Amino acid sequence: MRRSDMTARLEERRSPWDIVVIGGGATGVGIAVDAASRGYDVLLLEQHDFGKGTSSRSTKLVHGGVRYLEQGNIALVMEALKERGLLRQNAPHLVSNLAFVVPNYDWWEAPFYGLGLKIYNALAGKYGFGSSEVLSREETLARLPTINTEGLRGGVVYYDGQFDDTRLLINLVATAADQGATLVNYARVVALTKGTDGFVDGVVAADEETGQEWTIAARVVINATGAFSDSVRRLAEPDVTSLIAPSQGIHLVFDHSFLPSTSAIMVPHTSDGRVMFAIPWHGHTLVGTTDTPITTPTLEPVPLDEEIEFVLETAGRYLLKPPTRKDVLSVFVGIRPLVKSGDGKLTAALSRDHTIHFDASGLMTTTGGKWTTYRNMAEHAVDQAADFARLAERPCVTRSLNVHGFHSNADRFGALGVYGSDAPAIQDLMRATPSWSEPLHPQLPYVGAEVVWATRHEMARTVEDVLARRTRALFLNARAAEAMAQEVARLMAAELDWSESRAVREVAAFTTLAKGYQLSTKG
Numbered sequence: 001m002r003r004s005d006m007t008a009r010l011e012e013r014r015s016p017w018d019i020v021v022i023g024g025g026a027t028g029v030g031i032a033v034d035a036a037s038r039g040y041d042v043l044l045l046e047q048h049d050f051g052k053g054t055s056s057r058s059t060k061l062v063h064g065g066v067r068y069l070e071q072g073n074i075a076l077v078m079e080a081l082k083e084r085g086l087l088r089q090n091a092p093h094l095v096s097n098l099a100f101v102v103p104n105y106d107w108w109e110a111p112f113y114g115l116g117l118k119i120y121n122a123l124a125g126k127y128g129f130g131s132s133e134v135l136s137r138e139e140t141l142a143r144l145p146t147i148n149t150e151g152l153r154g155g156v157v158y159y160d161g162q163f164d165d166t167r168l169l170i171n172l173v174a175t176a177a178d179q180g181a182t183l184v185n186y187a188r189v190v191a192l193t194k195g196t197d198g199f200v201d202g203v204v205a206a207d208e209e210t211g212q213e214w215t216i217a218a219r220v221v222i223n224a225t226g227a228f229s230d231s232v233r234r235l236a237e238p239d240v241t242s243l244i245a246p247s248q249g250i251h252l253v254f255d256h257s258f259l260p261s262t263s264a265i266m267v268p269h270t271s272d273g274r275v276m277f278a279i280p281w282h283g284h285t286l287v288g289t290t291d292t293p294i295t296t297p298t299l300e301p302v303p304l305d306e307e308i309e310f311v312l313e314t315a316g317r318y319l320l321k322p323p324t325r326k327d328v329l330s331v332f333v334g335i336r337p338l339v340k341s342g343d344g345k346l347t348a349a350l351s352r353d354h355t356i357h358f359d360a361s362g363l364m365t366t367t368g369g370k371w372t373t374y375r376n377m378a379e380h381a382v383d384q385a386a387d388f389a390r391l392a393e394r395p396c397v398t399r400s401l402n403v404h405g406f407h408s409n410a411d412r413f414g415a416l417g418v419y420g421s422d423a424p425a426i427q428d429l430m431r432a433t434p435s436w437s438e439p440l441h442p443q444l445p446y447v448g449a450e451v452v453w454a455t456r457h458e459m460a461r462t463v464e465d466v467l468a469r470r471t472r473a474l475f476l477n478a479r480a481a482e483a484m485a486q487e488v489a490r491l492m493a494a495e496l497d498w499s500e501s502r503a504v505r506e507v508a509a510f511t512t513l514a515k516g517y518q519l520s521t522k523g
């Protein structure tokens with residue numbers, strides 16, 4: 001995949017695209033995969049990099065949502081469990097089975113969660129990930145050696161999926177491209193065009209790299225901009241009422257010593273009545289999340305002090321070694337595009353299910369849902385869009401469509417396993433240029449060949465793209481990522497023919513960004 005090829009295709013196009021998708025997160029890219037694999041001509045435009053929004057900032061779970069079961073939302077759980085199974089089937093190099101232990105400190109918890117999690121597993125039917133079990137205190141400790149032992153009675157173990165959100169996203173971009181879609185990052189939609197009938201019939205997009213503007217015709221435009229959906233809707237109709245109630249959630253990342261196990265901890269009820277997870281992820285410990293209503297979504301949301309304190313305090317209750325601010329290697333924030341219902345005051349109670357909405361202008365917005373259900377969401381969206389635009393009816397094929405990189409035994413590639421069937425090509429780069437097999441930082445596994453691969457084949461355009469979303473360095477250890485920036489810029493400069501001043505600007509921009517993922521240590 002090369003951005004220049006994508007923009008050339010966009011510029012050569014003379015007839016309207018069947019579908020233009022705005023937004024390159026899980027929702028938009030899922031739609032591009034679905035539409036292209038049905039045989040529709042589809043163009044996707046992302047204002048920044050693919051996955052810059054919420055889709056890089058999730059808890060990285062492919063799950064049915066135990067909490068929705070508690071809320072009695074059986075249909076939503078069943079749908080997500082099925083999608084969880086399909087995702088593992090279609091992207092086994094990126095989705096793995098993870099054991100989650102609910103530690104029990106009260107007598108009623110083992111029977112209560114034991115039964116609930118049996119139901120959770122039963123709802124998965126043939127898509128099950130493994131039977132839940134009640135654990136003794138010793139069995140719980142064997143799985144979670146660093147769990148707080150004071151008052152610990154035992155636990156319940158159940159199984160769910162884990163993934164790397166942006167590796168999946170980049171592989172979905174590649175899948176869509178393999179199927180014939182055109183996808184352009186750094187292309188911001190700045191206006192919607194309308195025909196004489198008043199219906200939206202295209203978009204105007206700005207190339208964020210050159211400042212050039214493209215006017216693009218479409219038979220239907222799908223707004224898949226997540227938390228930003230309302231601002232895009234207002235490009236067509238300034239007075240529409242909001243659909244989205246944005247709410248932010250933070251995660252803190254610590255080193256492996258806080259949870260040196262292959263099982264995760266699931267806390268079903270925090271002091272504010274939410275679910276919290278501590279998860280082993282890429283050799284680190286990921287803890288989150290919160291749910292804080294916000295007024296205006298931004299691309300780089302900022303964690304609030306009270307959110308940080310809440311996550312630290314909750315983690316401290318369950319871990320033998322309570323983490324402090326100075327242990328935080330990275331903090332990242334995502335915005336839930338919750339769809340408003342009722343008076344829309346309590347975001348935690350709003351629907352997690354997806355919504356497809358048509359404005360009077362004919363602009364279609366699809367939002368809500370979750371990463372796990374992106375495929376199902378895309379199938380519904382393309383059905384609706386095709387119907388609306390009177391495109392020839394074509395069946396969805398994504399239930400059994402392998403995601404780019406599909407490999408049934410990718411673990412054998414070690415740290416390169418996330419690349420699946422692309423891993424051997426990266427190993428070839430390492431063999432051809434041995435210096436590219438050196439780790440770029442002693443605390444992270446990433447090597448120069450991955451930077452070159454991302455730049456040549458995955459449309460990485462900036463140092464941030466490589467360190468935040470092609471590799472996960474920024475999300476795992478922001479200081480280490482900052483230290484890698486110079487070398488990443490040097491490697492990218494050679495690939496993209498950057499001037500020295502461009503490389504310097506890139507490092508400076510990334511350094512500023514990375515500071516936002518680090519915590520100052522107070523007192």
Ligand SMILES: Cc1cc2nc3c(=O)[nH]c(=O)nc-3n(C[C@H](O)[C@H](O)[C@H](O)COP(=O)(O)OP(=O)(O)OC[C@H]3O[C@@H](n4cnc5c(N)ncnc54)[C@H](O)[C@@H]3O)c2cc1C
Nearest residue numbers: 023025026027047053054055059061189226249370371372
């Ligand atoms: C804290 C948190 C944890 C989560 N954890 C999980 C989890 O573990 N499992 C799970 O299944 N789900 C999880 N989710 C939900 C999941 O991450 C989201 O549902 C999903 O990522 C939303 O994707 P999206 O494509 O709709 O939005 P986004 O990823 O935000 O994508 C929208 C894109 O639109 C682009 N855009 C905006 N305006 C324009 C424009 N004018 N022109 C072009 N592009 C534009 C943005 O730059 C952005 O990239 C979590 C969500 C949060 C907030």
